[in-house]
Amino acid sequence: MARVLVVFSSVFGANAQLAQLTEAALASVGAQARVRRVREIVMDDVVRPEAAEAEIVSAEDLDWADGIVLTSPSHTGLPSASVKAFIDEHHDSAVHGTFVNKTFAAMATSGFAHAGQERVVDSLNAVGAAWGCVLVPPSTADPTINKLDGNPFGLSFVLSHGRLPDSEVAAEVLREYFRRFTAVTEALAPLRAATSRGSAPGKVTDGAAGPASGEATGVRRPAHEPTTIADQLN
Amino acid sequence: MARVLVVFSSVFGANAQLAQLTEAALASVGAQARVRRVREIVMDDVVRPEAAEAEIVSAEDLDWADGIVLTSPSHTGLPSASVKAFIDEHHDSAVHGTFVNKTFAAMATSGFAHAGQERVVDSLNAVGAAWGCVLVPPSTADPTINKLDGNPFGLSFVLSHGRLPDSEVAAEVLREYFRRFTAVTEALAPLRAATSRGSAPGKVTDGAAGPASGEATGVRRPAHEPTTIADQLN
Amino acid sequence: MARVLVVFSSVFGANAQLAQLTEAALASVGAQARVRRVREIVMDDVVRPEAAEAEIVSAEDLDWADGIVLTSPSHTGLPSASVKAFIDEHHDSAVHGTFVNKTFAAMATSGFAHAGQERVVDSLNAVGAAWGCVLVPPSTADPTINKLDGNPFGLSFVLSHGRLPDSEVAAEVLREYFRRFTAVTEALAPLRAATSRGSAPGKVTDGAAGPASGEATGVRRPAHEPTTIADQLN
Amino acid sequence: MARVLVVFSSVFGANAQLAQLTEAALASVGAQARVRRVREIVMDDVVRPEAAEAEIVSAEDLDWADGIVLTSPSHTGLPSASVKAFIDEHHDSAVHGTFVNKTFAAMATSGFAHAGQERVVDSLNAVGAAWGCVLVPPSTADPTINKLDGNPFGLSFVLSHGRLPDSEVAAEVLREYFRRFTAVTEALAPLRAATSRGSAPGKVTDGAAGPASGEATGVRRPAHEPTTIADQLN
Numbered sequence: 001m002a003r004v005l006v007v008f009s010s011v012f013g014a015n016a017q018l019a020q021l022t023e024a025a026l027a028s029v030g031a032q033a034r035v036r037r038v039r040e041i042v043m044d045d046v047v048r049p050e051a052a053e054a055e056i057v058s059a060e061d062l063d064w065a066d067g068i069v070l071t072s073p074s075h076t077g078l079p080s081a082s083v084k085a086f087i088d089e090h091h092d093s094a095v096h097g098t099f100v101n102k103t104f105a106a107m108a109t110s111g112f113a114h115a116g117q118e119r120v121v122d123s124l125n126a127v128g129a130a131w132g133c134v135l136v137p138p139s140t141a142d143p144t145i146n147k148l149d150g151n152p153f154g155l156s157f158v159l160s161h162g163r164l165p166d167s168e169v170a171a172e173v174l175r176e177y178f179r180r181f182t183a184v185t186e187a188l189a190p191l192r193a194a195t196s197r198g199s200a201p202g203k204v205t206d207g208a209a210g211p212a213s214g215e216a217t218g219v220r221r222p223a224h225e226p227t228t229i230a231d232q233l234n
Numbered sequence: 235m236a237r238v239l240v241v242f243s244s245v246f247g248a249n250a251q252l253a254q255l256t257e258a259a260l261a262s263v264g265a266q267a268r269v270r271r272v273r274e275i276v277m278d279d280v281v282r283p284e285a286a287e288a289e290i291v292s293a294e295d296l297d298w299a300d301g302i303v304l305t306s307p308s309h310t311g312l313p314s315a316s317v318k319a320f321i322d323e324h325h326d327s328a329v330h331g332t333f334v335n336k337t338f339a340a341m342a343t344s345g346f347a348h349a350g351q352e353r354v355v356d357s358l359n360a361v362g363a364a365w366g367c368v369l370v371p372p373s374t375a376d377p378t379i380n381k382l383d384g385n386p387f388g389l390s391f392v393l394s395h396g397r398l399p400d401s402e403v404a405a406e407v408l409r410e411y412f413r414r415f416t417a418v419t420e421a422l423a424p425l426r427a428a429t430s431r432g433s434a435p436g437k438v439t440d441g442a443a444g445p446a447s448g449e450a451t452g453v454r455r456p457a458h459e460p461t462t463i464a465d466q467l468n
Numbered sequence: 469m470a471r472v473l474v475v476f477s478s479v480f481g482a483n484a485q486l487a488q489l490t491e492a493a494l495a496s497v498g499a500q501a502r503v504r505r506v507r508e509i510v511m512d513d514v515v516r517p518e519a520a521e522a523e524i525v526s527a528e529d530l531d532w533a534d535g536i537v538l539t540s541p542s543h544t545g546l547p548s549a550s551v552k553a554f555i556d557e558h559h560d561s562a563v564h565g566t567f568v569n570k571t572f573a574a575m576a577t578s579g580f581a582h583a584g585q586e587r588v589v590d591s592l593n594a595v596g597a598a599w600g601c602v603l604v605p606p607s608t609a610d611p612t613i614n615k616l617d618g619n620p621f622g623l624s625f626v627l628s629h630g631r632l633p634d635s636e637v638a639a640e641v642l643r644e645y646f647r648r649f650t651a652v653t654e655a656l657a658p659l660r661a662a663t664s665r666g667s668a669p670g671k672v673t674d675g676a677a678g679p680a681s682g683e684a685t686g687v688r689r690p691a692h693e694p695t696t697i698a699d700q701l702n
Numbered sequence: 703m704a705r706v707l708v709v710f711s712s713v714f715g716a717n718a719q720l721a722q723l724t725e726a727a728l729a730s731v732g733a734q735a736r737v738r739r740v741r742e743i744v745m746d747d748v749v750r751p752e753a754a755e756a757e758i759v760s761a762e763d764l765d766w767a768d769g770i771v772l773t774s775p776s777h778t779g780l781p782s783a784s785v786k787a788f789i790d791e792h793h794d795s796a797v798h799g800t801f802v803n804k805t806f807a808a809m810a811t812s813g814f815a816h817a818g819q820e821r822v823v824d825s826l827n828a829v830g831a832a833w834g835c836v837l838v839p840p841s842t843a844d845p846t847i848n849k850l851d852g853n854p855f856g857l858s859f860v861l862s863h864g865r866l867p868d869s870e871v872a873a874e875v876l877r878e879y880f881r882r883f884t885a886v887t888e889a890l891a892p893l894r895a896a897t898s899r900g901s902a903p904g905k906v907t908d909g910a911a912g913p914a915s916g917e918a919t920g921v922r923r924p925a926h927e928p929t930t931i932a933d934q935l936n
Contacts, residue, residue, distance in 0.1 A: 041743055041783075041787060043790075076608075076790070076829050077586075077829065077831075078781075085786075087780070088745075088777050088782065088783045091777065094375060095375055097376075101414075113617040114618065115620065116828075127778050129369070130387070132375040134418055135368065135370075137364075139364060140365075141328060141329055180335075187422050191421045275509055275553060276553055310842075315549055315555070318548070319553075321549070322511075322543050347860070348858055349851075350594075352818065353824070357546055374778075383814045385817075386818075392815070568841065569886065590824070593831070594824070597827070597839030597854060598854045599841060600842070603837035607802065607831065608796060608833075609801070609833070609834040620831060621831045621832070652893060
């Protein structure tokens with residue numbers, strides 16, 4: 001049974017609503033879902049109650065997952081700062097290979113049709129790529145998804161008054177998409193098991209910097225230090 | 235045995251060289267490779283002999299493949315016009331689901347370090363996404379790939395005098411990457427088989443437009459007509 | 469009086485319609501417009517008569533222009549191959565600085581809301597950037613443009629049955645946007661004049677490769693050869 | 703005299719170094735510069751002293767500026783969370799037109815050549831676009847910039863041990879680029895003056911939501927509420 005983690009950022013509630021619909025869609029196709037939110041760092045004093053119900057995502061949640069769904073509002077055409085802080089905080093896990101061969105899906109919402117939905121899923125997909133995930137974008141080959149104008153690069157939803165305007169249609173497209181996502185996630189299970197053991201084809205070895213790295217930089221949090229890792233923090 | 239199609243565009247020979255190294259890397263990790271080139275449509279009168287040796291890619295090659303590797307030079311920060319013509323010509327196959335659940339990898343070359351390598355693999359990955367492929371980007375989690383400054387979103391190579399400056403290093407990073415790519419491709423084989431039968435989880439139904447489409451538009455090539463497909467030609 | 473060149477790619481006519489509306493909008497805000505089309509290289513046998521009326525864009529048109537508007541359908545989330553061929557064919561002019569300090573605007577159409585409109589204007593804006601143009605994106609600060617869900621990164625239009633569904637609304641947003649575009653273009657006129665003379669602040673010197681370049685590569689079209697230019701063809 | 707604001711994010715000091723070199727380059731071409739940093743929100747406990755010397759950027763700084771330079775490290779191929787928080791916090795100013803017709807430049811650093819430098823400047827340029835700025839990317843037409851492999855979409859710098867490896871070369875490319883940036887900024891001065899008065903060609907009217915907006919949502923910070931603005935927070 002595929003374990004899928006749904007991580008969302010929400011201040012006014014739309015992405016919390018989308019995450020709940022995603023949880024239901026995952027259940028309907030036989031996956032096990034966890035819904036978690038990121039810590040909001042901008043406008044954190046006005047987060048709506050319905051957006052704050054889920055638990056904050058933890059490293060254990062990320063370890064647990066076979067597949068990761070990351071959904072963000074479009075803020076100035078990019079993922080929210082809160083989503084980005086979540087990504088930055090788990091950079092170490094990424095370079096250590098924690099996410100390798102997990103499946104990944106990006107989703108986005110915005111208040112207007114062309115306000116960054118494609119840009120946001122592109123940015124999130126780049127994160128999945130850097131993490132070593134296997135990306136399963138929706139495609140243009142599925143007429144059910146197309147009916148909803150569903151972005152082929154990552155499902156995206158135009159809001160009306162801050163909410164998904166037709167939750168029935170959204171639910172339908174989510175079920176359709178996550179059936180395939182779950183099937184891909186399950187097919188990759190043996191590979192993930194082998195990767196974790198560190199002994200099979202597809203293995204990605206530990207990217208941790210050696211001890212010299214800490215000496216060179218001398219700060220307290222060695223895992224965040226410049227390392228021999230391509231995408232280091234700088 | 236995973237069947238991997240390597241499609242390249244090359245005028246001056248660098249991508250042909252890269253495709254050959256990729257073929258060798260695939261063989262070394264137990265995959266079966268076909269190397270094909272796109273028809274060059276700009277500067278076709280100056281294509282170097284070594285760039286013209288491979289056969290032109292066909293629809294049969296695309297059907298045959300379990301995984302697709304698409305490599306392009308960066309021309310003005312985008313894939314070459316010749317690569318784009320190849321993509322446009324196979325739009326119908328894409329919306330009919332031909333490429334669903336095949337794996338996909340993007341590669342790029344350029345003469346300078348920051349001349350569009352990231353943009354090119356991003357554009358190619360978007361094509362793989364629209365086609366319904368499963369994307370397997372290199373990640374930042376692999377120290378061997380990082381050694382080559384290997385773009386985590388898709389392998390990319392800076393040329394020197396129009397050639398890969400160190401083919402040994404390139405060969406090493408290609409072997410490392412395609413080991414994982416091949417493993418993912420093999421893990422998805424049962425799913426692709428089920429998809430082709432049209433009866434299993436992960437199935438994507440035929441996106442073809444009905445007969446009304448041809449009537450509405452009245453042109454000769456119905457498959458290129460505006461349809462109910464999200465990414466129609468317009 | 470600002471001279472603005474509108475370059476479009478169109479098979480089925482939508483972008484030809486958009487180019488005509490743009491010409492009218494430019495006239496209404498006091499700019500002088502030329503509307504030109506690119507040579508279609510895919511599906512060139514089915515180009516509609518209304519899409520083929522304009523002249524093919526020439527190097528002289530590009531020289532003439534103070535501002536350049538480039539509009540493309542979304543094909544698989546990218547500009548059409550025909551637009552890309554146009555870009556590749558004028559690469560030499562770009563690296564020689566022909567387009568420096570001209571203004572640039574990107575536009576896109578697609579049959580569905582999230583079928584690549586943001587990606588297409590992003591790709592076209594990258595071309596304008598590589599060309600040395602000054603980009604004047606629409607922004608989210610203009611309520612008239614927002615009314616049309618008008619993409620803040622470049623105006624984009626969702627088609628209905630292959631045409632702009634409400635040409636009055638499109639005309640309104642085009643007038644609003646091109647008023648600002650024209651004002652910026654006019655403000656930069658003294659700078660462009662100085663750039664052309666090669667003697668003023670803002671000058672960009674000739675990027676042409678020296679004679680050694682041709683010797684090293686030995687092909688017939690020296691301007692297309694690998695040079696010391698960052699974005700060379702390879 | 704063009705007033706240029708340089709905003710950077712820096713934990714380990716590289717972007718602070720880059721901002722200082724930019725300040726010197728601006729001074730050498732006759733511009734007036736302010737260098738400001740964003741508030742660091744991730745790893746804020748390990749910010750190096752040299753990265754913390756500049757003042758935190760304020761709304762007044764943004765108002766003051768004729769041109770804005772935004773520089774970020776690449777973190778997982780995107781601007782840092784701290785840069786994104788800065789962007790989100792000034793969303794209201796953006797939709798109210800504060801930044802319209804100011805010039806904009808994006809810069810990036812990373813520890814490896816292909817670790818997101820192109821992606822970061824692309825994301826930052828999208829922010830400048832949404833803000834209504836006029837973008838002045840470096841281009842491929844300038845051989846001095848090309849010498850440094852200087853990204854044509856926005857200057858970017860590969861670090862060595864967390865620092866710019868050759869500050870002389872960086873200084874040269876910054877002087878070359880900011881000469882043109884300053885000239886464009888000065889040429890647009892009359893247009894910005896007219897825009898501020900709200901009475902001239904190029905004017906963008908106030909995008910503020912009416913009073914009904916607050917009533918509909920009932921939260922304390924009306925300026926962050928869903929409005930009729932395309933790129934609203936959601």
